[in-house]
Amino acid sequence: MEYTPVRVSTLRGDQKIDFDLYVKLPTKYIHYAREGSQFNKERIIRLKEKKVRKLYIPADQEELYQNYISLNLDNAFSKDSSASVESRAHIAQGMTQASVEEVFEDPGSESAYNHAKEVTKKYTDFLLSNDKALSSIMEIQNTDKDLAHHCTRVASLSVNLAIEIGLSDKKQLELLALGASLHDFGLYDTDLNWQRPTSEMTPEELALYKEHPKKGAESLQDKKHLDQAVITIIMEHEELGNGKGFPQGLQDKKIDRLAKIVGLCNLYDRLVTFEGRSDEEAIKQMAFDSVGSFPLENINALKKILKSL
Ligand SMILES: [Fe+2]
Ligand SMILES: [Fe+2]
Known part of the structure; x- marks a missing residue:
């Protein structure tokens, strides 16, 4: 499987992730978070403690990640955001x-x-x-x-x-x-x-x-x-x-x-x-x-x- 890196700092807010996340080890990728789960604050704190700045998604799920990002940007910056x-x-x-x-x-x-x-x-x-x-x-x-x-x-x-x-x-x-x-x-x-x-x-x-x-x-x-x-x-x-x-x-x-x-x-x-x-x-x-x-x-x-x- 091919993987694409994503920045941990982009995984914020209450929106559920609809893609899989992996951690990269020297010889393999380990499944970290499942599609449909919420990427909550505790998870972010744990990753920050471990100084993990990038996670990986399967390359064929990249579009899902891009959609997640644009929805997140809307949630944060749109004037009529309900977040x-x-x-x-x-x-x-x-x-x-x-x-x-x-x-x-x-x-x-x-x-x-x-x-x-x-x-x-x-x-x-x-x-x-x-x-x-x-x-x-x-x-x-x-x-x-x-x-x-x-x-x-x-x-x-x-x-x-x-x-x-x-x-x-x-x-x-x-x-x-x-x-x-x-x-x-x-x-x-x-x-x-x-x-x-x-x-x-x-x-x-x-x-x-x-x-x-x-x-x-x-x-x-x-x-x-x-x-x-x-x-x-x-x-x-x-x-x-x-x-x-x-x-x-x-x-x-x-x-x-x-x-x-x-x-x-x-x-x-x-x-x-x-x-x-x-x-x-x-x-x-x-x-x-x-x-x-x-x-x-x-x-x-x-x-x-x-x-x-
Ligand atoms: Fe400074
Ligand atoms: Fe400085």
Whole structure:
């Protein structure tokens, strides 16, 4: 039998699956979930714990999977969807994460980039039109410290922060969401174990870590399908207004406005996802660490958003 890979992040929501799912082992495929079963939250949590990102379907069931995806997209993004906000948030987060994974795996693909752009646009609309969208999205724990999941959490916070400080231009918000979704592209495919506190890194490891924004931006610079605003966010998301950020040590005035929004949200989510802080500890530390490094208006806005979740 021939098999086709499908991303676990696309298997979300209450819709029953009408195809068979298999797990790939070194020498064989093992049946994992039967057609007609529900792919519930517990299953997703277990797969995430095991760091399984792809499952397999029989190649002749691919059309069924495609139908499942379009119905899921409708459930999440259609204005007259009858699904709960929680279910919509799960599907929306998963579909966005999957589109980010595609770009990370194949940055040269114009169609993968355009697909991510299309999905993040719908994701932005969803965040803007639902008061409870952000809290449902932030409730999805990133237990396996997944890079694309971290990126979508940062994107979700960034859009809400931008709205809070009065940025309302739709085009800018969409570019912000896309840039934030791809901000750590430079960490994908690196030998360094970056999924741990920076305080545990050796000086050599830290030096390598500090190259990630430049490495990411430079490897995308020659791709004509990339938006410059996205490359700037990738390049400047670790800069701090006091000049102590990296890779360039830029001063506040020189840092791109959208990159500053992503930078602050990234600072918070790094504490929760990779530095082992609780949500409350991370809010406190983010507020403390960011003074003098980020605009006060942004810090207060993010604090307000996080406390309301
Ligand atoms: Fe980063
Ligand atoms: Fe990050």
